[in-house]
Amino acid sequence: MPDGKLSGKLPPVESWNPEHCGDIDMAIRADGSWWHEGGRMNRERMVKMFSRILRKDEDGETYLVTPHEKVVVRVEDAPFIAVRVDRAGEPGPDQALAFLTNVGDVAVAGADLPLRIETDAETGEPSPYVRVRGRLEAKLARPVFYELAAMAVPHPDGSPTLGVWSQGTFFPIGSAA
Numbered sequence: 001m002p003d004g005k006l007s008g009k010l011p012p013v014e015s016w017n018p019e020h021c022g023d024i025d026m027a028i029r030a031d032g033s034w035w036h037e038g039g040r041m042n043r044e045r046m047v048k049m050f051s052r053i054l055r056k057d058e059d060g061e062t063y064l065v066t067p068h069e070k071v072v073v074r075v076e077d078a079p080f081i082a083v084r085v086d087r088a089g090e091p092g093p094d095q096a097l098a099f100l101t102n103v104g105d106v107a108v109a110g111a112d113l114p115l116r117i118e119t120d121a122e123t124g125e126p127s128p129y130v131r132v133r134g135r136l137e138a139k140l141a142r143p144v145f146y147e148l149a150a151m152a153v154p155h156p157d158g159s160p161t162l163g164v165w166s167q168g169t170f171f172p173i174g175s176a177a
Helices: 044-051 142-151
Strands: 022-028 034-036 054-056 062-065 070-075 080-088 096-101 106-108 115-119 126-133 136-140 161-166 169-175
Touching: 022 062, 054 136, 080 142, 096 126, 096 136, 096 142, 096 161, 106 126, 115 169, 126 142, 126 169, 136 142, 142 161, 142 169
Parallel strands: 022 070, 080 136
Antiparallel strands: 022 034, 054 062, 062 070, 080 096, 096 106, 115 126, 126 136, 161 169
């Protein structure tokens, strides 16, 4: 690890089932920053290490999980931020869109890792997300969403919806109207 990056396979957090052990006053804010006991965690390597043992359970709660402990982490929006998108292949159904997160994960959108857009009912503002692993998502940073919008094509069914393709799946991102 001379460059300070974590490497190797992710731990099998989905197979670990310890009892809930409480709350250690940890939070991930909407801007992707991690906080513990009211102070910002500034050590990037530590944040990346914790991100590898993060899991969102069926109860909707997000936890740091080890084989022996499970502690709640409050997440304001999404635990990760997608800070970059890269397109591989010719534009169209066969292209692949790979998203890089603020903690170094790469998620290639497709049937297993979908893109989704939530739209605020009052403001109409979109909130775009991509699944990273398990039930964990990354919110797309505004510039990344603008890049997606620039790649948008009409829906294949002819409806007034724009979207993007990745690994053979069409993901609607907004109305063309």
